[in-house]
Ligand SMILES: Nc1nc2c(c(=O)[nH]1)N[C@H]1C(S)=C(S)[C@@H](COP(=O)(O)OP(=O)(O)OC[C@H]3O[C@@H](n4cnc5c(=O)[nH]c(N)nc54)[C@H](O)[C@@H]3O)O[C@H]1N2
């Protein structure tokens with residue numbers, strides 16, 4: 001990304017994509033193209049503040065940094081002395097995915113303190129666990145290879161909305177004759193532009209993937225030469241045999257003939273690539289669904305061909321020295337791990353010790369964590385000491401005792417990995433921090449000093465931390481130095497192959513113990529998600545399946561302060577048949593509810609985008625912007641995925657009524 005800065009005023013006038021970058025190719029997504037609105041927004045937090053009214057009242061008064069840091073250090077010391085240091089919980093996720101501000105000085109601080117550790121499961125852990133279970137590597141087909149594909153399946157991947165930089169490669173492939181198929185319960189923007197859209201019942205992808213394998217095995221369409229690299233091939237065949245297309249049709253809503261045709265097309269096309277995204281794994285069987293989808297690529301030998309394979313994530317290429325960056329070794333003793341997707345329970349029922357302090361940065365749990373009623377109940381606790389590092393007054397910041405103003409990524413140095421491509425990136429500040437904003441790195445450095453931590457790592461500069469992170473001995477990082485990053489800004493990982501020709505599994509050689517791919521066999525046995533039309537929790541009280549997917553114009557809850565984003569995320573899309581049965585008209589006020597909570601929204605009737613029985617909410621709206629002060633996650637549950645302990649946001653049953 002390039003920022004045009006006026007040398008006299010020091011102000012930015014324009015942001016644009018870097019035309020030299022092989023993946024982003026000179027354009028930005030719609031959200032970041034408007035980033036200067038955010039950068040110079042009058043609502044930016046500029047000074048440290050402390051709470052003056054009751055918890056959550058939003059009454060704050062400005063204080064100095066010395067008082068802020070002093071108070072936090074004093075309170076944390078007292079809480080650790082009385083309840084043990086594990087009563088202190090860090091909470092962070094994807095606000096910035098920079099290594100230093102996202103998993104650097106913060107981790108050092110909490111490890112040294114002996115705080116509870118956070119299991120960061122809110123987004124991708126089920127899919128990540130699936131890649132590890134099947135290949136022991138989080139690697140995927142390079143985006144640059146997609147243009148060489150002949151068949152591209154976007155499986156639970158809303159490419160145009162969430163991964164727009166892949167789109168030009170898909171366009172190029174289609175120009176060369178590729179067939180583009182989308183498997184998604186919703187007819188997304190991506191689906192409506194595809195050659196074929198296959199609507200599927202939410203949470204049933206595992207059944208579809210097994211049925212495709214069933215067709216491939218029974219018609220002997222597998223790649224004989226390559227499928228020998230599947231360690232548990234016979235178990236895979238056995239489990240696939242339990243899912244004939246007719247059974248899968250019942251479970252998925254996809255006609256058996258469509259399943260057969262897709263299976264034959266996948267087996268008969270080289271190269272074919274499956275772009276699976278995280279939408280698939282936000283439900284009970286989502287982890288194994290990803291494993292079954294990756295298994296299809298192995299069974300049909302797609303890993304041998306440029307433009308083939310499967311891509312969920314490329315993050316495993318970034319073989320950084322996390323031990324040196326995060327310094328887990330500073331822990332005085334091994335500490336407990338708290339699942340961030342269970343924050344509601346962690347704040348309300350966890351004991352031994354209870355959570356007495358929460359330091360929140362890069363995240364807005366009051367909006368994004370499931371089972372929001374419990375989360376908000378927890379954040380309301382007068383005896384919970386809460387510190388929030390933020391750029392804006394989010395619902396989480398509003399419930400803090402101390403709010404600390406944070407820099408944006410245009411204002412601090414950081415090193416970036418990616419999960420959609422293979423380039424390491426460095427950003428230096430383009431702009432000065434406004435007011436008294438500080439970087440997360442600096443805040444945790446100051447806190448470490450105030451707590452009396454004398455370990456030399458708390459004196460490390462940003463540049464020193466970057467050098468330590470790059471120094472891992474991995475061949476992927478060979479030759480990638482801070483100096484080179486400063487010169488070039490983005491550097492391709494040293495993957496041992498020219499751009500667009502990285503085929504790590506062309507000859508099998510998976511980094512598993514036996515070097516083979518693992519399908520999962522019996523572990524792939526399908527059961528519908530508890531909260532789904534065929535699930536055990538199916539009920540007449542809450543018959544509708546809610547998908548609170550990604551909104552086009554916001555980034556989870558980031559940008560939720562914007563009026564246009566708020567209007568968009570206030571809408572909930574219903575099929576006209578479902579609406580008619582409930583006397584709901586277009587643009588009218590509705591109430592979505594289940595046993596966990598109720599949310600008010602505006603109905604948008606739309607037979608084009610949603611199928612009957614499915615309700616779709618672009619997320620994540622700021623709770624405080626809605627009439628009853630809660631957001632869509634008041635409806636979602638703390639039930640976890642089959643593997644990876646992830647959140648099941650997209651497996652959620654509700655009822656809707658006019659209000
Ligand atoms: N504009 C925008 N871009 C974003 C984000 C954002 O908030 N806004 N967030 C970023 C983040 S944090 C992430 S993790 C990625 C996520 O990127 P994606 O995974 O692409 O996004 P999602 O909307 O979570 O899910 C993708 C699609 O899966 C579909 N889906 C839901 N349930 C199922 C199912 O059971 N089966 C199938 N086959 N499909 C299903 C949804 O309808 C959706 O269209 O996007 C990133 N990019």
Ligand SMILES: Nc1nc2c(c(=O)[nH]1)N[C@H]1C(S)=C(S)[C@@H](COP(=O)(O)OP(=O)(O)OC[C@H]3O[C@@H](n4cnc5c(=O)[nH]c(N)nc54)[C@H](O)[C@@H]3O)O[C@H]1N2
Nearest residue numbers: 093094095096123362363364368389390406548556557558
């Ligand atoms: N219902 C529903 N819930 C969801 C999802 C969904 O699809 N549906 N998606 C889930 C997924 S995939 C994800 S990844 C999570 C995302 O959840 P979060 O990681 O909490 O993401 P955001 O909502 O974007 O909030 C990030 C916050 O970090 C702040 N921030 C940004 N940069 C910095 C920085 O440098 N320093 C500091 N201190 N703060 C910064 C931003 O202002 C913002 O308020 O949400 C999950 N929740």
Ligand SMILES: [Mo]
Nearest residue numbers: 094122123124
């Ligand atoms: Mo995410």
